[in-house]
Amino acid sequence: MNLFPFLVAVWLAAVGLYGVVTSRHFVHLVISLSVMQASTYVLLLAVGYRTGAKAPVFADIPARSRIVDPVVQALTLTDVVVEATVSALLLALAVQAHKRFGTVDPDELGALRG
Amino acid sequence: MTALQALALVLVAIGGGAVVFTRDPSRQAVVASLFGVLLAVLFFLFQAPDVALSQSTVGTVALPLMILLALAGLVWAVTELPAFGHYSGVYGLTLEHVALGQRRATDIVSPVTFDYRGVDTLGEEFILFAAAVGCAILLRSQRDEEVTEAASERAAARAEEVRRPVRALAAVLVAPAVVLGAYIVAHGHLTPGGGFQGGVILASATVLVYAGGQAVAFRRVSPEPVLELADGVGAAGFALVAIGGLMFGLAALHNFLPLGTQSQLLSAGMLPLLNLSVGIEVAGAVTLIISEFVDQTLLRSRRR
Numbered sequence: 001m002n003l004f005p006f007l008v009a010v011w012l013a014a015v016g017l018y019g020v021v022t023s024r025h026f027v028h029l030v031i032s033l034s035v036m037q038a039s040t041y042v043l044l045l046a047v048g049y050r051t052g053a054k055a056p057v058f059a060d061i062p063a064r065s066r067i068v069d070p071v072v073q074a075l076t077l078t079d080v081v082v083e084a085t086v087s088a089l090l091l092a093l094a095v096q097a098h099k100r101f102g103t104v105d106p107d108e109l110g111a112l113r114g
Numbered sequence: 115m116t117a118l119q120a121l122a123l124v125l126v127a128i129g130g131g132a133v134v135f136t137r138d139p140s141r142q143a144v145v146a147s148l149f150g151v152l153l154a155v156l157f158f159l160f161q162a163p164d165v166a167l168s169q170s171t172v173g174t175v176a177l178p179l180m181i182l183l184a185l186a187g188l189v190w191a192v193t194e195l196p197a198f199g200h201y202s203g204v205y206g207l208t209l210e211h212v213a214l215g216q217r218r219a220t221d222i223v224s225p226v227t228f229d230y231r232g233v234d235t236l237g238e239e240f241i242l243f244a245a246a247v248g249c250a251i252l253l254r255s256q257r258d259e260e261v262t263e264a265a266s267e268r269a270a271a272r273a274e275e276v277r278r279p280v281r282a283l284a285a286v287l288v289a290p291a292v293v294l295g296a297y298i299v300a301h302g303h304l305t306p307g308g309g310f311q312g313g314v315i316l317a318s319a320t321v322l323v324y325a326g327g328q329a330v331a332f333r334r335v336s337p338e339p340v341l342e343l344a345d346g347v348g349a350a351g352f353a354l355v356a357i358g359g360l361m362f363g364l365a366a367l368h369n370f371l372p373l374g375t376q377s378q379l380l381s382a383g384m385l386p387l388l389n390l391s392v393g394i395e396v397a398g399a400v401t402l403i404i405s406e407f408v409d410q411t412l413l414r415s416r417r418r
Contacts, residue, residue, distance in 0.1 A: 002174065002197035002198045002199070002200075003192065003197075003198070004191065004198070005198050005200070005270075006192035006193075006195055007189070007192065009192065010185065010188040010189055011194055011233035012331055013188060014184070014185045014188070017184070018144070021144070021305045021404070022141050025254075031124040043192075045139065046198055047195060047196075047201065047203075048206060049198060049200055049201060050199060050200070050201045051199035051200070055306075056210075056221070056223055057220060057221045057222065057223075057305060057306055058220040059220040059221065059304055059305050059377070060223065063214055065215070066210070066220065067210050068201070069201050069203055069205075069206030069207075069222045070206060070209055070210075070213070070222040070226045070318075071205050071226055071230075071231070072206070073223045073226070074227040074231055074234075075231075075234075077223065077227060077310065078227070078234055078238045080243075081238055081310055081396075082238060082241055082242075083241060084360050085241055085245035085399075085403075088245055088249055088403045089248050089252075090243045090248055090405070091407070092248065092252040092253050092403075092407075093252060093393050094348050095252070095253060095407075095410055096252050096253075097344075098157075099297050103203040106378065108243070
């Protein structure tokens with residue numbers, strides 16, 4: 001059971017990659033990519049988790065409490081923000097692609113552009 | 115029969131079923147090539163390398179094989195990690211003991227984000243800035259006067275469509291959303307939250323105006339120059355605070371403000387200042403991105 005959270009992360013990365021590769025719609029592709037990125041959140045938070053430790057906020061717990069790793073949480077925070085911005089940018093590109101070429105299928109786009 | 119051969123047989127059996135039951139042709143192509151790889155492995159295990167070679171050259175193996183290898187590599191990689199719940203990273207364990215005393219911030223994630231790993235966040239800030247500008251450039255490039263007028267007509271028409279209770283609810287929720295966002299930004303160093311989280315909540319306040327059918331008002335409460343200014347000022351503010359340390363003869367991003375008393379609103383040195391600049395930037399950037407998409411939606415629904 002100790003490996004289970006990590007295997008879930010691997011699964012999310014794999015299934016997300018599958019979705020990206022086989023996607024027939026740009027919006028579907030972007031969402032698949034976000035599933036793939038979710039694997040990094042699961043991985044990072046699973047690595048930093050400590051059994052019996054508290055959230056790293058000392059606002060209402062004693063100063064000597066055991067806390068889970070705040071570093072991976074800060075990294076995940078960065079990750080979430082970057083994921084959102086990348087999605088926004090990709091969706092903007094999808095809108096442009098649809099406007100220019102009249103299709104949202106990545107494969108058709110490839111055929112159009114040779 | 116060896117266990118490996120039995121396993122390969124089971125996989126081929128399952129694989130064959132999977133190919134048949136995948137209805138969507140494009141997906142079926144990928145499943146089928148995976149099935150091809152399984153067959154090749156089976157042939158190889160049955161001591162028929164020639165057949166295996168021909169099987170593996172038939173169809174596209176490269177892609178599924180890469181995915182399989184990546185998957186195997188990932189699984190192998192995670193087995194090397196410390197067991198779940200037994201975190202032993204020196205960085206985190208050190209911070210557990212020193213962060214509270216060093217920075218007087220009760221939310222430890224906040225000093226890690228803005229201080230210990232402040233350089234990462236500076237980069238993240240500029241990614242956000244670049245993405246917002248990129249969205250604006252991409253979505254604004256093909257807009258002309260005539261179409262924009264049509265869009266504002268369309269926006270006025272849309273306001274009629276939205277039902278009154280929805281409009282009332284959206285209007286009522288705007289002020290609490292602003293207050294909540296400001297609260298989350300201001301208390302970033304004390305409780306969970308901060309510039310990023312609060313900034314998005316602030317942006318959601320302007321989106322509520324749009325949800326209430328007030329696309330024209332949406333434009334008025336969030337004119338693009340103001341959004342761009344907020345985006346830029348926030349990003350620049352973070353950079354200025356970062357180089358502020360240099361002015362005082364310290365390293366970049368080094369704290370140069372008094373730490374204050376723990377759990378006070380104005381404490382933890384420059385963390386509230388950094389949270390504020392990030393809050394302004396995120397609110398500006400997210401609203402800018404959303405307003406560009408809103409414009410697109412209005413333009414397109416008009417054309418249809």
